[in-house]
Amino acid sequence: MSAVADTSVYTKDNPFPARITENRVLNGPGSAKETRHFVVSIAGSGLTYKAGDSLGVYPTNRPGEVDEIIAALGATGDELVTPVRAPNPLPLRSALAAGLDLDGPTRKFVELVAAKVTEEKQRAELQTLLAPEAKERLEAFLYERSFVDFLVEYPSAKFAPQEFTGLLRRLMPRLYSIASSPRVHPQEIHLTVAAVRYRTNNRDRVGVCSTYLSDRVTVQADPVPVFVSHSHFGPPEDPTKDCIMIGPGTGIAPFRAFVQDRVAAGASGRNWVFFGDQHRADDFLYGDEWLDYAGKGQVARLDLAWSRDQAHKIYVQDKMKESAAEIWRWLQGGAYFYVCGDAKRMAKDVDLALHEIVAQQGGMDTAAAADYVKQLKKEKRYQRDVY
Ligand SMILES: Cc1cc2nc3c(=O)[nH]c(=O)nc-3n(C[C@H](O)[C@H](O)[C@H](O)COP(=O)(O)OP(=O)(O)OC[C@H]3O[C@@H](n4cnc5c(N)ncnc54)[C@H](O)[C@@H]3O)c2cc1C
Ligand SMILES: NC(=O)c1ccc[n+]([C@@H]2O[C@H](COP(=O)([O-])OP(=O)(O)OC[C@H]3O[C@@H](n4cnc5c(N)ncnc54)[C@H](OP(=O)(O)O)[C@@H]3O)[C@@H](O)[C@H]2O)c1
Numbered sequence: 001m002s003a004v005a006d007t008s009v010y011t012k013d014n015p016f017p018a019r020i021t022e023n024r025v026l027n028g029p030g031s032a033k034e035t036r037h038f039v040v041s042i043a044g045s046g047l048t049y050k051a052g053d054s055l056g057v058y059p060t061n062r063p064g065e066v067d068e069i070i071a072a073l074g075a076t077g078d079e080l081v082t083p084v085r086a087p088n089p090l091p092l093r094s095a096l097a098a099g100l101d102l103d104g105p106t107r108k109f110v111e112l113v114a115a116k117v118t119e120e121k122q123r124a125e126l127q128t129l130l131a132p133e134a135k136e137r138l139e140a141f142l143y144e145r146s147f148v149d150f151l152v153e154y155p156s157a158k159f160a161p162q163e164f165t166g167l168l169r170r171l172m173p174r175l176y177s178i179a180s181s182p183r184v185h186p187q188e189i190h191l192t193v194a195a196v197r198y199r200t201n202n203r204d205r206v207g208v209c210s211t212y213l214s215d216r217v218t219v220q221a222d223p224v225p226v227f228v229s230h231s232h233f234g235p236p237e238d239p240t241k242d243c244i245m246i247g248p249g250t251g252i253a254p255f256r257a258f259v260q261d262r263v264a265a266g267a268s269g270r271n272w273v274f275f276g277d278q279h280r281a282d283d284f285l286y287g288d289e290w291l292d293y294a295g296k297g298q299v300a301r302l303d304l305a306w307s308r309d310q311a312h313k314i315y316v317q318d319k320m321k322e323s324a325a326e327i328w329r330w331l332q333g334g335a336y337f338y339v340c341g342d343a344k345r346m347a348k349d350v351d352l353a354l355h356e357i358v359a360q361q362g363g364m365d366t367a368a369a370a371d372y373v374k375q376l377k378k379e380k381r382y383q384r385d386v387y
Contacts, residue, residue: 008046010227012173015058016045017223023214026192028282034195035250035285036214037179040226043187047227050182051257052234052385054175055189058225059212060098061171065148069096069164072151079161084170092161100168103146103208107138109167113150116157126154144201174209175229177340177385179253181261189226192253192285233385234258235336239267242335244327246350248276248305248316251341252285254385258338263298271298272330274316276305301326316346317353328361336381343386354382 010016022039040055049055070077070093077093083100096102107130114126129138147168150157159167180190195214196207206215217224235243235258243262245255252275259271273290277283284290284304293299303319320327331337339350351373359369376382 008048008228010045010047012056012227012229015056015173015225015227016042016047018042018045018226019221020213020217020219020224021188023217023219026285030279031282032278033283034197034214035283036193036195037286038191038193038213040189040191040224041187042189042226048182049178049189049228050230050234051178051261052254053178053231054229054385055178055191056173056175056227056229057209057213058098058173059171059209060216061096061100061102061208062206062211062216063097065102066093066096069102069148069151072148072155073159073161073164075161081162081165083165083168092165095165099171100165101171101208102148102168104169105142105145105147105150107142109147109150110138110142112167113154113157116159117154118156119154122154122156146205149201149203171208173225173227175387177250177253177257179256181257181264183264184260189228190256192250192256194250231385232380233338233383235262235267236269238269239265240269242270242272242330242333244272244274244330244335244337246274246316246320246337246339247341248274248346249285249341251339251346251386254340255338256286256289259293259299263293270300270330270335272301272303272335273299274303274305274319276307276314276316276319278306278308280304280306280309315349317349320350320353320357324357324361327357331358331376331381334381336383337376338383338385340385341387347384347386 018040020038021041024037026035026037027033075092077091079092080089081092081095082089083095110126110130114123114130117123128134129141176191176193178189179192180188193210193213196210198205243258245258247255255273262271290299290302294302305314305316305319307313307315339347355369355373358364358372359366362372373382
């Protein structure tokens, strides 16, 4: 891992207008998923990065959703508004397109709609939802809706453009784990992005940034505002150390960077990659690259968990448990243990599996195994980048 001084003028507050030079789907035609590989050119920016860093991306909202909100407000889009922290007034359409988060209505917003709505039945419905005992029902109701749903479902609740935009939060940049090494691609940053598409409350919805990149940015043409988010997450400084990397789904992204980096640097430490996704035939992200590394011994072990290729689920932690003794030998030999991907379920289950392996293989009770894992963290030998 090389420490490089960041001398670029481009930062989170002054993002670089980068061009995307490649946008391709990594999944096969039979997949239920849409995971894309992006190449972002940082040529001329002075930006530097290391394996383990993330790229921040400032997206814009879907024009269709912006049009729908303007129509529901009974506005033209040309009305001048001054949203949160905006230094100057700007047209409603521009404010809604970039800079404001159209998702995440809160209880406060429901209270406002309930106060404004003139339809008696609708007001009563909303007031029932706002009752203290309906907390969970209100949460479920909000989970299924964004701001546009309220404007369309409760048309008698009128909002002036300034009042409405004043209720919206700022649209925040999204972070993506960098999937390339600067040793191999100093002028490019690669990303592995899952396009978020789902349906709630009878509406098709999309994740703002993942579909901004996937659908709305024209390759080689549109500027995409980006910044590098430097991280403590990264391969060992000492190239002789072994690495165990657990990265199912998009969690594989930083480990593509780690392995590229270690191979390019001629690191002598061994690489052990655990990857998993639904089906081997369609969801083996960067499969050719992994098989090539494994064939050359640059990845010493490659363990794959296909969750839906058989009747019962097989996950990365199941593959870890199958190789418990070997994981223990690597850890006792000073290996680093990394996890990236889903925080809610996967990272918790992998953490549990690690504790179990340590307890079983090290002959420890629960408390001693927890101390061992704590010590790994203290030595920066157990690192996670989960979201
Ligand atoms: C350090 C870090 C690294 C990351 N690396 C990567 C990476 O390498 N690749 C990657 O793809 N992502 C990565 N992410 C996640 C990424 O930042 C975004 O959160 C992700 O792309 C979604 O953003 P979005 O703007 O597309 O969706 P948003 O507009 O933010 O929408 C997402 C929200 O939609 C809702 N939602 C999603 N699905 C459903 C559903 N089925 N039903 C109901 N509601 C739903 C949920 O409320 C969810 O929070 C990373 C995050 C962090 C913090
Ligand atoms: N916090 C977030 O917002 C967040 C985090 C991660 C992913 N996602 C979203 O999920 C979608 C796909 O993400 P992704 O491609 O990165 O993959 P993913 O959904 O995390 O799935 C990758 C693999 O992990 C498996 N898996 C599910 N539960 C697991 C568990 N408890 N332990 C171990 N493995 C488990 C999945 O199996 P099965 O699906 O067959 O069970 C699949 O084989 C995207 O829309 C993405 O945005 C959101």
